[in-house]
Amino acid sequence: MPVRSLAPQFQQYESTQAAAPSTSPGATISNPVGGANTKDTTWTTLIASTAFDAQMVLVHIQGSAVSGVNTSTLIDIGIGAAASETVIIPNLLAGYAGAPSAQGFARHAMFPLYIPAGSRLSARSQSVRITGSTKVWIELLGGPRDTAWWCGQQVIDYGIALASSMGTNVTQGGSSSEGSWTSVATTTQEHKALVFMVQGSNTDVVMQSAAQNWDVGLDTTSTALLQENFLSRTNTSEAMGYHGLWLPIYANLPSGSPLAVRGSATAATPDVMDVALYGVS
Amino acid sequence: MLKPLAPAFNQSASSQVTPATGPGTTITSGTANTKGSYTTLIASLGFDAVLLVIDIANSFTAATDTSTLLDIAIGAVGQETAIIPNLLAGYAGAASEDGSPRHYLFPLYVPSGSRISARSASAQASGTCSVWVQAYGGLRRSEDWWCAEQVIAYGINAGVSQGTNVTPGASSAEGAWTAIGTTSQDHKMIVPGLAMADTAAGANEGVCLDVGIDTTSTLILRENYRAEYDASERLAQHGVWWPINVPVASGSVLAARASVTGTADTLDVAFYGLS
Numbered sequence: 376m377p378v379r380s381l382a383p384q385f386q387q388y389e390s391t392q393a394a395a396p397s398t399s400p401g402a403t404i405s406n407p408v409g410g411a412n413t414k415d416t417t418w419t420t421l422i423a424s425t426a427f428d429a430q431m432v433l434v435h436i437q438g439s440a441v442s443g444v445n446t447s448t449l450i451d452i453g454i455g456a457a458a459s460e461t462v463i464i465p466n467l468l469a470g471y472a473g474a475p476s477a478q479g480f481a482r483h484a485m486f487p488l489y490i491p492a493g494s495r496l497s498a499r500s501q502s503v504r505i506t507g508s509t510k511v512w513i514e515l516l517g518g519p520r521d522t523a524w525w526c527g528q529q530v531i532d533y534g535i536a537l538a539s540s541m542g543t544n545v546t547q548g549g550s551s552s553e554g555s556w557t558s559v560a561t562t563t564q565e566h567k568a569l570v571f572m573v574q575g576s577n578t579d580v581v582m583q584s585a586a587q588n589w590d591v592g593l594d595t596t597s598t599a600l601l602q603e604n605f606l607s608r609t610n611t612s613e614a615m616g617y618h619g620l621w622l623p624i625y626a627n628l629p630s631g632s633p634l635a636v637r638g639s640a641t642a643a644t645p646d647v648m649d650v651a652l653y654g655v656s
Numbered sequence: 657m658l659k660p661l662a663p664a665f666n667q668s669a670s671s672q673v674t675p676a677t678g679p680g681t682t683i684t685s686g687t688a689n690t691k692g693s694y695t696t697l698i699a700s701l702g703f704d705a706v707l708l709v710i711d712i713a714n715s716f717t718a719a720t721d722t723s724t725l726l727d728i729a730i731g732a733v734g735q736e737t738a739i740i741p742n743l744l745a746g747y748a749g750a751a752s753e754d755g756s757p758r759h760y761l762f763p764l765y766v767p768s769g770s771r772i773s774a775r776s777a778s779a780q781a782s783g784t785c786s787v788w789v790q791a792y793g794g795l796r797r798s799e800d801w802w803c804a805e806q807v808i809a810y811g812i813n814a815g816v817s818q819g820t821n822v823t824p825g826a827s828s829a830e831g832a833w834t835a836i837g838t839t840s841q842d843h844k845m846i847v848p849g850l851a852m853a854d855t856a857a858g859a860n861e862g863v864c865l866d867v868g869i870d871t872t873s874t875l876i877l878r879e880n881y882r883a884e885y886d887a888s889e890r891l892a893q894h895g896v897w898w899p900i901n902v903p904v905a906s907g908s909v910l911a912a913r914a915s916v917t918g919t920a921d922t923l924d925v926a927f928y929g930l931s
Contacts, residue, residue, distance in 0.1 A: 385901045390880060395828045396862035396917045398884050400894055435895050477860060477886035479755025480894040516898060524801075551674050584753075588675035604670040604790075606679055608753050616755035618679055619672075619711045619790060620896060625665045641675050 385431060387518030391421040391496070391511075399475060401437055401510030404450060406502040412540050418453050418460045418497035421513050429490040429515035430526040434464065436482040439472045439502075439509040440614035445577040446470040447540040447649065448502040448509055454494050463488070466532040468542050468651050469509045470502065471575035471582075473614030481616040484570050485623055487526040487655060490515065503540050503577055525567060527655035533560035533634055534651040542651035544576050547587060547638035549645050556595040556635040559652055562628055566654035569624040569634070573607055575615055576649040582609045585642035591624055591652065595635045601626050609646060628654065665707065665801075667794030671697040671772070671787075679751055680713055680786030683726065685778035689817050692782075694729055694736045694773040697789045705766040705791035706803040710740070712758045715748045715778075715785035718888040721855050722746040723779040723817040723924065726787065730770040739764065742809040744819050744849035744926050745776060745785050749890035757892035760847055761899055763803040763930065766791060779817045802844065804930035810837025810910055811926040819926030821853045824863065824914035831920070833871040833911040836927050839904055843929035846900040846910070848881055852891045854921035860886045861916040863923065867900060871911045877902050885921065904929065 392400045407415035432452075439446050448470040453460035464486060472481040490496070498511050534543035548554035571591050575582060589605040592598040606618035636650045672679045686692040708728070715724050724746035729736035740762060748757045766772065774787050811820035825831035850865055863883040868874040882894040904910070912925040 385898070388878060388898075392880065392882070394864065394880055396864040396882070396915050398860055398862040398917060400862070400882055431898075433896050433898070473753050473755075475884060475892075475894050476754045477757075477884045477888070477890040477892050478749035478752050479757050479892045481753070481755050483896055485896065512895065514895065514898075584677070586675040586677040586679070588673070602668055604668075604673055606672060606675065606756075608677060608751060610753040612753075614753040616753045618751050618756040619788065620709050620759055620761065622665070622668075622709070622790075622792065639675050641677055 385516035385518060387427045389426050389515050391513045401512035403508045404498045404500045404511050405508040406500050406504050406506060408505050411503050411505055412501060412538055414501045415499040418499045420495060420497050422496040425490055425492055425494045425515060427492050427517045429517040430524050431516040432486040432488045433514040434484045435480060435512040436469045436472050437480060437510045438474050439470050441507060442612040443580060445503050445580045447577045448500055449540050450509060450511060451499050453497045456495055460497055464530045466535045468572040468574040471613055471615045473616055479616060484572055486530060486570055487568055487623055488530060489526045489528050501540055529656050531564060531654045532651055533654060539577055541577060542649040544578060544647050545636055545638050545650050546647055547640040547645040549640060549643045551639050551641055553639050554637045556592060556598050556637045558595050559634040559636055559650060562630055562632040562654055564630050564656050566628045566656045568655040570653040571605055572651050574649045575613055576647045579647045580613060582611060582613045582646050583642045584610050585640050587638050587640045589636060589638045592635045594633050598635055665792040665794060667703040668792050669698060669702060670790045678786060680788040682784050683774045683776045683787050685776040685783045688779060688781045689777055689815060691775050691777045694775045696771060696773050698772040701766060701768055701770045701791055703793045704768045705793040706801055707792040708762045708764050709790040710760040711756055711788050712745045712748050713751045713756055713786045715746050716890045719855050721779040722783060724776050724783055724785055725817045726774055726776045729773050730766060732771060736773055740807045742812045744851040744924060747852040747889055747891045748785060749892060762847060764807060765803045765805050777817045806931050808841060808929045809926055810929060818853060819849060819924045822912050822914050822923045822925045824916045824920045824923055826916060826920040828915050828917055830915050831913045833868060833874050833913045835871050836910045836912050836925055839906050839908045839929055841931050842906050843904045843931045845930040846904060847928040849926040850883055851924040852885055852889055853924040855889060857885055857887050857889055857921040858919050860884060861918050863914060863916050865912060865914045868911045869908045874911055
């Protein structure tokens with residue numbers, strides 16, 4: 376039996392979102408006006424000083440979608456004092472995220488990542504747009520009674536195309552058939568967890584109302600499946616949301632592992648979409 | 657803080673394995689406020705699971721009491737045993753590009769080979785909801801992840817397929833603490849459940865739900881679980897509702913309070929104790 380009489384894993388919690396209800400939670404991270412596909416030089420504080428050693432970081436993203444517009448966006452999460460920020464989670468795919476509603480919240484990413492107490496957390500954007508913004512909200516979990524929960528100290532992004540604020544384009548299979556495996560990148564370090572994200576693609580700004588199912592694997596030829604069935608949904612206003620909880624993929628991945636993704640969609644001719652993976656080590 | 661361990665989960669299974677604009681298996685209740693038959697979600701689990709994620713959608717009808725209680729069970733057909741009883745499942749909208757409306761995250765042991773199924777009761781005869789389950793397991797070091805073997809529901813009013821009604825504070829003011837139930841066992845985690853209990857909500861309202869012990873000198877266990885409801889009587893969680901990982905002794909009075917952005921409509925709360 377896997378049950379132990381341990382105290383539970385996380386007993387401490389904090390959030391960037393003030394203790395008041397909101398129909399649109401999150402800090403507004405504006406796209407930099409200085410140029411398309413360029414990192415903002417300004418960071419926006421999310422948490423001024425974290426209260427405890429965190430071992431799980433939940434990042435929530437919403438509000439970047441604009442109908443008929445390519446909103447490809449990359450969000451960095453930084454740590455450190457103002458003007459001394461260091462990126463701890465780079466280039467989260469944040470474009471094409473709809474607004475929250477009474478039907479759900481668009482997107483999330485769960486990182487088993489260590490953040491020491493007293494840290495200032497912040498965020499910045501780069502986007503194909505020089506107007507508009509994304510809303511970002513972070514929750515931290517920590518405080519286990521022992522160190523039994525594995526968490527990493529570093530996140531490396533794979534499949535990012537900085538010049539277009541995109542990930543890697545994946546053509547899904549139509550009519551719910553599996554598409555081909557698409558190579559995303561080869562890992563440059565050993566990782567124990569992977570986080571998967573999707574956004575729309577700037578090759579296709581006329582999205583369909585469709586559902587997608589994503590699989591993550593190793594190697595595009597004799598593929599070893601790492602995790603199947605990440606579910607998402609798009610609409611004709613170029614918004615995309617995740618369905619269900621997208622937990623991290625836990626696997627021991629050596630450096631040099633070829634990361635691959637495939638997708639299937641309900642549409643007969645699916646929209647091209649944009650994926651990235653984040654290795655935690 | 658770091659240990660060079662193998663990761664926590666390296667096996668998973670889902671009851672939803674193809675893309676679907678309306679994911680999930682339809683669960684149909686019996687006559688009003690009566691449990692229906694069990695419907696299979698996963699025929700045979702391929703590994704020992706230590707975490708279940710349950711997603712619920714599509715139970716709402718505008719201006720209608722869609723209060724629903726959902727049981728998750730294991731066991732062969734005709735021999736099901738509820739392992740997660742009476743999840744609040746009513747007033748859930750459709751999964752969409754906005755995300756999916758409601759989820760529950762249960763660190764719970766489910767043995768390999770188990771058939772996982774669900775049934776529901778609703779305030780409406782033959783009420784329906786869509787349910788899908790994801791199971792995670794395969795720990796390389798089982799001592800690194802605590803999981804429960806039992807779930808007890810608190811605050812359930814089976815006669816009306818509801819939890820316990822909570823009146824939130826309006827205009828972002830905190831409401832009063834409301835007793836939801838007194839624990840009958842020691843628990844190591846508490847999972848919160850939230851639904852509506854108002855069939856005439858006037859507008860979209862953001863919600864914050866706080867969880868505590870004792871309604872007078874309340875010890876706050878967790879603040880600011882976020883949600884939103886609308887005038888079509890749909891309620892969705894915002895963000896990931898991680899369980900409350902705090903030991904709670906038997907005999908503890910579990911309490912809830914809530915606030916909403918504007919006009920207060922009655923909400924419905926239940927808690928699930930894991931041990």
